[in-house]
Amino acid sequence: MTGLIQRSKVASFVKAAGFSLIALGISGCSSVQNTLDSRPNEGPCPVVASLYDASRKVQINGNETFENVGFTGEIVGVRSFCRYVGDDPIKMEVSIDFAMGRGPNAQGDTHNYDYFVSVTRRGRAVIEKETFPLQVTFPKGADRVTVSDTVENIVIPRADSSISGSNFEVFVGFVLNEEELEFNRAGKRFRVNAGQD
Template sequence: MRSIAAVFAAALVLTGCQSVRDRFDGPQPNPGPCPNALSLYDAHRLVEFSGEERVLRNVGFTGEVLNVRSACTYTDSSASPIDMQMAIRFAFGRGAAAQGSEKTYHYFVAVTRTDRAVIERQVFPITVRFPPGEDRVELTEEIGSITIPRAEASTSGSNFEVIVGFELTAEQVEFNRSGLRFRVPVE
């Protein structure tokens, strides 16, 4: 019994060594950090209203960026870009004033110099279908390749940010900035 346990333990140790060896012999880690990927506070949620009054019964469709995840790869060329992949998790809602069971939302992805100007900005549509009887849907959108330009090899990913958010009207941005939230009335 002890010999079987010793063989099993040796196999586990060798398996562990193999995976560590593969890790060190495999692709090298990035020479620098990935750019920050985040949602813009002013544009991280969308609330549509029907009518002038900002009350729960007038809420139509809603959307919120729940999470932004990313990974990146530096390439060997001295002035080559950083290639970034992202996954954005959204939550969508259908309020009492919503018309229909389908809505196309628009969100943007912008590459910026950290705390500076926008380098590139693209808008993407996402169509959400609410199943019968459902008023909430969560979806994850994956963006396979975002190219972040670098002037030289020493330019770090920490010099850039990738920001996501909804395309909003001025009124919707003001509503987000106000910090207002709805409380469901309890009867």
């Protein structure tokens, strides 16, 4: 199956040290939440969560010391909305909250992060996985920003009305290289306030 996950509307909100920027890029129709059908869902929405091993991204340029940390990111929240009635497919949108950091070894004020959204059959194989780019610009003098991004038009087909959302899961996470993945799996992390009173 292809084309189940599409980012037709991107809503990004960046906030840092009293500075805020709202950027909206809109294409396509209204969101899933704006549906006109008032009938209740046939069942629960799919479980939505961030994968623990992919919920953080730490760029390290050299040895694992704080001075070598470049750009970082962490998924701090995931929200979703779904809609399905009768034999209709499940239509979902997922909003992801990120906390991004700019370490001592970060080059420049802008960094491109990639994250994924995957739909799985509960406890089974991935049905579809899509990757999305997220460009973040840090305001002058800021080393931390928060960003929210929304993926709409996630469509999960159902054989019939007996198949509920509880049969599916949606996972989000950063696209990581092998070193970043091993860093996360080992439980390592750098904290900005480590060693401070």
